Amino acid sequence: MSKNKNILVRIDWITVIMYLILVFFGWLNIYAAVYNEEHSSIMDLGQRYGSQMKWIIIAFALMFLVFLVESHIFALLSYFIYGIMIFLLIAVLIFGEEVNGARSWFEFGSFKVQPAEFAKFATALALSKFLSQENFKIMKLNNLIIIGTLIFLPAGLIVLQNDTGSALVYIIFILVLYREGIPGYILLLFFLLILIFVISFFIEFYAMLLVLFFISVIAFVLFTRQYKLTLIGLSIFTGFLTVGIFPVLILNMNIPIAPVIAISITATAIIALLYSLRKRIMIMFYIAPILIASVIYTFSIDYIFNNILEPHQQTRINVLFGIEKDLKGAGYNVHQSQIAIGSGGITGKGFLQGTQTKLDFVPEQDTDFIFCTIGEEWGFLGTASVISLFVIFILRILFLAERQRSAFSRIYGYSVASILFLHFSVNIAMTIGLAPVIGIPLPFFSYGGSSLWAFTFLVFTFLRLDVGRDETF
Amino acid sequence: MDKRIVIRAIIILTGLIFIINxxxxxxADNSYKLSAENNAFRHVTQYPARGMIFDRNGRLLVFNEASYDLKAVSDQIKPFDTINLCKLLSISKEQLIKTLADANRYQPVVISKQMSKKRYAVLQEFLYKFPGFYVETRTLRKYPEATAAHLLGYVKEVNKNDIKKNRYYRQGDYIGKSGIEKSYEEKLRGRKGKNILVVDVHNRIKGSYKEGKYDTAAVVGKNLTTTLDADLQAYVEKLLQNKIGSVVAIEPKTGEILALASSPTYDPNMFVGAKSSRNYSKLVNDPLLPLFNRAIKSKYPPGSTFKTVSALIALQEGVITPQTVFVSNFGYSTGSHFVKDHIGGAVNFIMSIQYSSNAYYCHVFKNILSDKKFSSVSDAYENWKEHLHSFGLGKKLGTDLAYEEKGLIYPASYFDKYYGKGRWNHNTVISLAIGQGELGFTPLQMANMTAAIANRGYYIIPHIIKNITDDSIDPIYSIKKYTKIEPKYFDPVIEGMEMVVKAGTARSAFVEGLQICGKTGTAQNPHGKDHSIFIAFAPKDNPKIAIAAYIENAGYGSTWAAPIASLMIEKYLTDTIKRPWVEKRIVDANLIKK
Structure with a gap:
């Protein structure tokens, strides 16, 4: 009894209240999204909002269940839970139900569960357990391999389920690893790769190469102040370029210009590298390989896009970057979603007054595109509030994570925050047209039991750990 | 860098980017709201039936027939079986694709216009296969009598100018372009209604927006009863076939236009339906100008018919009396110019009208312009001009017909400028004495002048509409407009006009027992043979019809215009023709030079 009282005192009520607000507001918006006048009761169990209420009640039950478990049990059972989860992910590939082309559901009568939703929880536990070993060195090759396996095993299985969106979530563990010791430049490199990926769709391939090259030159100048050397390097580059372009311009030969530039850059970089090796200009050991890697990477994006991606995937990406305005086809969802959000204005059309979402213009309006309903009915004030609430919620979890005595709890807290952040950012980015349509739910808002329970588990397990924050295990 | 801060910064930055977006x-961007409006609502226009038009006896002249337009909003179109639709509409695939490609995404575009009932019936069955397409029922004008084309006018789809001038109109609306259709456009069209329907993504109608709170009901156009006598109109058109000219008949007591014909004419049904634009260009390019309504737009010199008014003015001004006699030397000499006359010797007042003596009216005109009451010829001329205006000549009558021409009487200042002040007199402008020279009146003005004579001193502005359902016509069409001539002066003139028909220049217009009073005219003109002119009214006492008839380049007034006018009077007053040989001669005559 006294222990229960202890929990009530020590639990972080701020997080709980924010959780309740998010869940309740989500429920209201599901009601609004599928509202029809014949079934106007929000508790009508025949409707999706009725079902969502059922899921919410079950989620509350799970909450209490989680609090019955002692903190250290989670750490103890981490690998076990992870193992079971991997088993289930394999099982679902064999016995699962196929929904919308993805084989990721278990069906028990009318009841459907998506194990991938819970795999994040299991992976977070296992990763926390592994990283929290005493005297753990993250940059050891063995450890990196194990970390990679822990993360990419479930992700790979989910990709096999044909649910790329859910698999994408696992890349966000890079944030956790960064916090736990991976150097900053790897994180930077990671973002750089994403940036190059995005930019390479906007500009021509050879322009991309030139941009990379000049960024490297500028970096070199900034770090070394070797102006003369830089000029010599540029001259060498210009020389290569002239030799390469000469047959194109003068002899009118049909040589594609991109490889000429690529080879010129690579050759210049190699010469620079060799020179620096002799003169021991250390910075060049970073710049030149990064540049060469970038050139190869850009090439491969181009190659993958044109030769490996299927046409519908190409269109999705193209639509995102506004390269093809196919508003009826692949861009339809995003376009309709933007219209719905945009039509909300500052204060919105009012609860249940949305026309776009109610009349089915927006697809998946109660699941992946639930944010549209918020945008349309609650306007900018509503969307800005929801975003702020999510940001504060995630920051709060980070804050709680930092006050843990045990590394396990801290790492787990970071995992929770990172997973929430990825879901939140990717979902909203796709809804407002900043990212391609990747079908992942908005935590607490999107309709669906599995997703709600998984996030509830994720968050309240952490709150349970936080209650025992002074313990070490 | 503190890793904790970096991670927090990434999260906060992401949130900020979202909020800015x-x-x-x-x-900041309004375009999404507009898209949303078009996404969810369909504004369906309710087109009211255009008012019908009847003749004075309740005979139907214009009514509506349903036609069906297939429209589409490209934004709402889902992929569909193009070939199937093209087959149903009998259009080419390229045409369909082009129409859709050129259209505004959110605005309805007409795919197939004025489909037949049969095609519509077939199409309707398959329409569910073509989301985004819908049929709008419109009406087309139909003219069962195929007469009075100029009077009734026609409707056409609005052009950009019409839309700019009046915001009521939208692309695809019809508007009256001429005749009654134009002048009574606002009464006839009614008022469009609008239903705002809520549609879902599949273009299914979910019901009316806010229970129709913002819907407006269409108001049906008003029916018009014209003053026209459909039989008389058809008859005059028959008489005028193969002739160029115009005849206007007015009921003098009321100013109601009984018939108004301009020849050559056309079948008003030519402007309806799919062939309308081809027909239109055919009519526009016809050298005989069938679209030109000569009755209200052509200015003709009045010729000798003008002598009636000259006589009245002279009597009123006291420069002659009914006893005045002038001597004709088979003409009248101004010194420099000789006006021929076909009678000679002493001519009295009645004879002057009966035989149309040119010399007599040269003297009359001389007396009018050299009247000592006035200090100058100019003043006398201006007074004469005022008299003419009081007959509705040389100014707009203010009828309810669109595009009425005002006619032509020069002001004294014109001659002052042309000849020099005080350097002109009656002799200078002597051709005006016999209705030639610087005068030009429309057949409608001439018919109205005749009505004023028949009424002994007043007219009512000629008009074409007698009644409007649930509405009244403009009160100006019941006001008597008095001429500046006292009633007593009319009798001698009318005596003369009676003699014209009984035993004068227009014996061809005599009909036993009808007491027709008339005056012939033969107007010289620069375009060839003289115009044949006749004005007449009947019966002499209590006149029921006043007519002006112009046959272009046909010769003497008595040869063509007089018999035509008399046949009309006979037809209108007795409803029979006792002189079929006259009728046959007129109907068979082809006076159009080939």
Whole structure:
């Protein structure tokens, strides 16, 4: 009894209240999204909002269940839970139900569960357990391999389920690893790769190469102040370029210009590298390989896009970057979603007054595109509030994570925050047209039991750990 | 760098980017709201039936027939079986694709216009296969009598100018372009209604928006009863076939236009339906100008018919009396110019009208312009001009017909400028004495002048509409407009006009027992043979019809215009023709030079 009282005192009520607000507001918006006048009761169990209420009640039950478990049990059972989860992910590939082309559901009568939703929880536990070993060195090759396996095993299985969106979530563990010791430049490199990926769709391939090259030159100048050397390097580059372009311009030969530039850059970089090796200009050991890697990477994006991606995937990406305005086809969802959000204005059309979402213009309006309903009915004030609430919620979890005595709890807290952040950012980015349509739910808002329970588990397990924050295990 | 801060910064930055983006979408950029409006609502226009038009006896002249337009909003179109639709509409695939490609995404575009009932019936069955397409029922004008084309006018789809001038109109609306259709456009068209329907993504109608709170009901156009006598109109058109000219008949007591014909004419049904634009260009390019309504737009010199008014003015001004006699030397000499006359010797007042003595009216005109009451010829001329205006000549009558021409009487200042002040007199402008020279009146003005004579001193502005359902016509069409001539002066003139028909220049117009009073005219003109002119009214006492008839380049007034006018009077007053040989001669005559 006294222990229960202890929990009530020590639990972080701020997080709980924010959780309740998010869940309740989500429920209201599901009601609004599928509202029809014949079934106007929000508790009508025949409707999706009725079902969502059922899921919410079950989620509350799970909450209490989680609090019955002692903190250290989670750490103890981490690998076990992870193992079971991997088993289930394999099982679902064999016995699962196929929904919308993805084989990721278990069906028990009318009841459907998506194990991938819970795999994040299991992976977070296992990763926390592994990283929290005493005297753990993250940059050891063995450890990196194990970390990679822990993360990419479930992700790979989910990709096999044909649910790329859910698999994408696992890349966000890079944030956790960064916090736990991976150097900053790897994180930077990671973002750089994403940036190059995005930019390479906007500009021509050879322009991309030139941009990379000049960024490297500028970096070199900034770090070394070797102006003369830089000029010599540029001259060498210009020389290569002239030799390469000469047959194109003068002899009118049909040589594609991109490889000429690529080879010129690579050759210049190699010469620079060799020179620096002799003169021991250390910075060049970073710049030149990064540049060469970038050139190869850009090439491969181009190659993958044109030769490996299927046409519908190409269109999705193209639509995102506004390269093809196919508003009826692949861009339809995003376009309709933007219209719905945009039509909300500052204060919105009012609860249940949305026309776009109610009349089915927006697809998946109660699941992946639930944010549209918020945008349309609650306007900018509503969307800005929801975003702020999510940001504060995630920051709060980070804050709680930092006050843990045990590394396990801290790492787990970071995992929770990172997973929430990825879901939140990717979902909203796709809804407002900043990212391609990747079908992942908005935590607490999107309709669906599995997703709600998984996030509830994720968050309240952490709150349970936080209650025992002074313990070490 | 503190890793904890970096991670927090990434999260906060992401949130900020989202909020800025949402600000742009939701607050700064308005285009999404417009898209949303078109996404969810369909504004369906309710087109009211255009008013019908009847003749004075309740005979239907214009009514509506349903026609069906297939429209589409490209934004709402889902992929569909193009070939199937093209087959149903009998159009080419290229045409369909082009129409859709050229259309505004959110605005309805007409795919197939004025489909037949049969095609519509077939199409309707398959329409569910073509989301985004819908049929709008419109009406087309039909003219069962195929007469009075100029009077009734026609409707056409609005052009950009019409839309700019009046915001009521939208692309695809019809508007009256001439005749009654134009002048009574606002009464006839009624008022469009609008239903705002809520549609879902599949273009299914979910019901009316806010229970129809913002819907407006269409108001049906008003029916018009014209003053026209359909039989008389058809008859005059028959008489005028193969002739160029115009005849206007007015009921003098009321100013109601009984018939108004301009020849050559056309079948008003030519402007309806799919062939309308081809027909239109055919009519526009016809050298005989069938679209030109000569009755209200052509200015003709009045010729000798003008002598009636000259006589009245002279009597009123006291420069002659009914006893005045002038001597004709088979003409009248101004010194420099000789006006021929076909009678000679002493001519009295009645004879002057009966035989149309040119010399007599040269003297009359001389007396009018050299009247000592006035200090100058100019003043006398201006007074004469005022008299003419009081007959509705040389100014707009203010009828309810669109595009009425005002006619032509020069002011004294014109001659002052042309000849020099005080350097002109009656002799200078002597051709005006016999209705030639610087005068030009429309057949409608001439018919109205005749009505004023028949009424002994007043007219009512000629008009074409007698009644409007649930509405009244403009009160100006019941006001008596008095001429400046006292009633007593009319009798001698009318005596003369009676003699014209009984035993004068227009014996061809005599009909036993009808007491027709008339005056012939033969107007010289620069375009060839003289115009044949006749004005007449009947019966002499209590006149029921006043007519002006012009046959272009046909010769003497008595040869063509007089018999035509008399046949009309006979037809109108007795409803029979006792002189079929006259009728046959007129109907068979082809006076159009080939």
């Amino acid at each position: 949402l600000y742009i979408i939701q607050v």
